[in-house]
Amino acid sequence: MPDSHDMLFRTLADPTRRAxxxxxxxxxxxxxxxxxxxxxxxxxxxxxxxGVLKQAGLVRDRQAGRQTHxxxxxxxxxxxxxxxxxxxxxxxxxxxDLENLLARMDQ
Numbered sequence: 386m387p388d389s390h391d392m393l394f395r396t397l398a399d400p401t402r403r404a405x406x407x408x409x410x411x412x413x414x415x416x417x418x419x420x421x422x423x424x425x426x427x428x429x430x431x432x433x434x435x436g437v438l439k440q441a442g443l444v445r446d447r448q449a450g451r452q453t454h455x456x457x458x459x460x461x462x463x464x465x466x467x468x469x470x471x472x473x474x475x476x477x478x479x480x481x482d483l484e485n486l487l488a489r490m491d492q
Contacts, residue, residue, distance in 0.1 A: 389464050396441040401426055402434045406443055409457035416452045 397403050405420055417435065421428045435455055438444040442461040447454045 390468055392441050393443070393461070393465050396437055396443060399434070399437075401430070402438055405431065405434055406438055406457060409444060409455060410459065414447070414454045414456040416454055418452070420455070 397406065401424065405424060408420065408423070409415060417428060417431055420435070421431045424431050426434075435444060435446070439446060439455075443458055444455045445458050447456070
C-alpha cells in the first residue's frame with residue numbers, strides 16, 4: 386500500500402481527527418474556535434489535530450485577520466476511494482467464485 390494510503394488511514398483512524406474532518410465536510414469552512422466549541426477537547430488539541438489533517442492534505446487553512454479558517458479537501462480522499470473500489474472488486478470476485486463452487490457442490 387503506498388505511503389499516501391498509510392498516512393490517510395493513520396490520520397483518519399483517530400476518532401477526534403475524524404470527527405473534526407467530518408464536521409468540516411458537513412458544515413464547510415470553520416475557525417479553530419468554532420471547531421473547539423464542539424470537539425470535546427482543548428483548543429491546543431484541536432490545533433494539533435488540524436495540523437495532522439493539514440499535513441495529510443485533508444484540510445486547507447486560510448488566514449483572515451487574526452483567525453484561521455479551515456476547510457475539508459475531499460479530493461485528498463481519492464487514494465482511499467480508489468483503494469476501497471479495488472478491494473470491493475477483489476471481494477466481489479471471491480464471492481462469485483464461492484457462489485459458483487457452492488452451486489457445483491449442490492448438483
